Amino acid sequence: MSRLSRPSRPSGLNRRDLLKAAGAAGALGTVWPLSAGLSPAQAREAAAALGSTYDEAPFTLGVGSGDPRPTSVVLWTRLAPEPFADAGEQPLPEVAEVRWAVAEDPGLRRVVAAGVVPASETLAHSVHVPVTGLRPGRTYWYAFTALGKTSRTGRTRTAPAGPVSSVRFATANCQNYPQGHYAALSGIARERLDFVIHLGDYIYEYGPQSGDPQRDHNTPMIYTLADYRKRHALYKGDPGLRAAHAAHPWFLTWDDHEVANDYSGTGGTAPFLQRRAAAYQAWYEHLPHRDAGDGDGEGRSASAALPDPEIHRVRRWGDLLELAVLDLRQYRSAQNLSDGTILGAGQKEWLKRTVDRAPDAWHIWANSIMLSQLRGSPGGRYMFTDQWDGFLGERKEVLEHVRRSGLKDLIVLTGDWHSAFVDDIRPDYDNLDAPVIGTEFTAHSVSSSAYDAAWNAANGPLMGRANPHLQYFEGNRYGYDVYEVTPRRFSTHMRVIEDRRDPASPVSTLTTFHVDRGRAGAYEDPATRNSPAQYRRD
Secondary structure, three states: OOOOOOOOOOOOOOHHHHHHHHHHOOOHHHOOOOOOOOOHHHHHHHHHHOOOOOOOOOOOOOEEEEEEEOOEEEEEEEOOOOOOOOHHHOOOOOEEEEEEEEEOOOOOOOEEEEEEEEEEHHHOOEEEEEEOOOOOOOEEEEEEEEOOEEOOOEEEEOOOOOOOOOEEEEEEOOOOHHHOOOHHHHHHHHOOOOEEEEOOOOOOOOOOOOOOHHHHOOOOOOOOHHHHHHHHHHHHOOHHHHHHHHHOEEEEOOOOOOOOOOOOOOOOOHHHHHHHHHHHHHHHHOOOOOOOOOOOOOOOOOOOOOOOOOOOEEEEEOOOEEEEEOOOOOOOOOOOOOOOOOOOHHHHHHHHHHHHOOOOOEEEEEEOOOOOOOEOOOOOOEOOOOOHHHOHHHHHHHHHHHHHHOOOOEEEEEOOOOOEEEEEEOOOOOOOOOOOOEEEEEOOOOOOOOOOHHHHHHHHHHHHHHOOOEEEEEOOOOEEEEEEEOOOEEEEEEEEEOOOOOOOOOEEEEEEEEEEOOOOOEEEOHHHOOOOOOEEOO
């Protein structure tokens, strides 16, 4: 999100305000854990002062699982006895053996799969285990053992096969560490879910804010593989993030801040390409992502070649839901070109084939940047062309393909904006007679600052008048979305936290929207229609 963000809540003794106050006082190094010159022990002490904790060494960064399929899931961990030490300075051998086990019970007594995998310094002693031979639609528990220690126990779930009566999942996005605690992710950890989709901005390449917007948005930056590894390690220090990973399997895409603000994956100088490669590698090392070389059969060794970060993929949850995960960064061109692309030629053709081959099911696109048109005022220019608004020709081409195909029951789930939107999807947003072919739900951020309450109050109605397809806007809160899906209805529950300054902040449902099967367009649940919002379409 490149728009100027301003905190909307009062000051208090918390991570966000401690960092802001320290920066203003010129004493940033006393509290920002990644300040230059700090030893790993000092960095960890500074992180603890901001509310970070870590699991027992060597599994300090926790465990996770991802990309569930009917008979397979990927397990992840990283050995990092010293979270803020460089990979070559960890008290570890160059290659360490990591044992893993998957069981049918939380006590890991009924083991159904187990093995040993090498954790190499090349990939920061991270491991990605594509476990196979599991049963569809089942809950499993897993753990790792290395250096005489055992990790926490994680919970995962395989995708079902065949008829499915319901699925319940969540999305999260935009978790800027200096701007608030991850109470939203703690909420996700407590939810009864089948899986989680992370929609991007897992980390931010810049650090704490001092109050000077120009300075805040550009410093301190990270550039090297060691920088990105330490940034991921810092974010993993939030207990809510580790808990959410341990509780559910995740599907993953990324946005810009995993590398650099508003970047295009196909452009840049040689130094930037090196920076991008470092960011991509660190992202892979710290997340339960199934590499392009890891199918449901033998995967590549953790000590083999560097990963190929292929993000886009199609996954099915039985006969109920088809999920297309999109990558809107790696293959995009520059914005505002007549022949510009946000998908890249290969991914665009893949998406069209996915539409053409679509089964009779709900069709979900995991989409990091807003798809729907968003003008800032009636007759005004586009507000933010880093999103699909900067790629008008390709958006119209893809959505016209959806319309012509006759695809029904399209739901697009989006992050990035730090605010909640509900939009009708039309193949041509400037043609009020164009049919509604789906619904886009844009979720609140986990902690990343939104515009302040005064901006939201003034601009919500302007955006509503300028965008007839916009149904709803709410920008004063933080949280995540939970989706309940049956063969007849898709329901979106906007779950919000009370205060991002509080790591134990309670969670409540702000409002709920429904989409009925076979009928394009969403409608708000009557029970929550009187909840606060800065815009609702009559």
